[in-house]
Amino acid sequence: MTNWSEQPEWRNDLNRVEIVDNTHFIEYPKKGEAIHFTILNRVRPTNLELRLSGPVQGTYTVVLSENSTGTMIEESYALTYPSVMARILAKLFFNLEAFIHQYLNNLAKEVEKGASQFGSK
Numbered sequence: 001m002t003n004w005s006e007q008p009e010w011r012n013d014l015n016r017v018e019i020v021d022n023t024h025f026i027e028y029p030k031k032g033e034a035i036h037f038t039i040l041n042r043v044r045p046t047n048l049e050l051r052l053s054g055p056v057q058g059t060y061t062v063v064l065s066e067n068s069t070g071t072m073i074e075e076s077y078a079l080t081y082p083s084v085m086a087r088i089l090a091k092l093f094f095n096l097e098a099f100i101h102q103y104l105n106n107l108a109k110e111v112e113k114g115a116s117q118f119g120s121k
Contacts, residue, residue: 001107002048010110013102055086075100
């Protein structure tokens with residue numbers, strides 16, 4: 001999940017990821033503009049907080065926790081758009097819920113693939 005350079009291998013919405021340094025990376029999606037990320041907080045393996053800038057700005061936070069059925073993912077977003085036009089275009093052409101659903105589906109497939117390599121599901 002935090003190996004940024006490998007994400008285009010399992011996320012079907014990304015062309016590439018550029019690693020700038022230890023706390024900055026840029027995602028280049030197949031559609032739309034590049035999004036710059038800054039790691040604000042990382043407590044491995046359970047907590048991650050990122051700041052986004054580009055066509056959308058804000059923060060993304062994820063907390064992982066174990067329960068009896070597996071790993072739970074709790075995500076939260078606080079997003080804003082830098083201009084009125086960006087807000088209008090986002091409403092017309094970007095479905096945040098669909099994006100999150102696609103990301104989580106891709107992540108689940110990658111985790112299951114990794115688990116099957118170790119003989120578990």
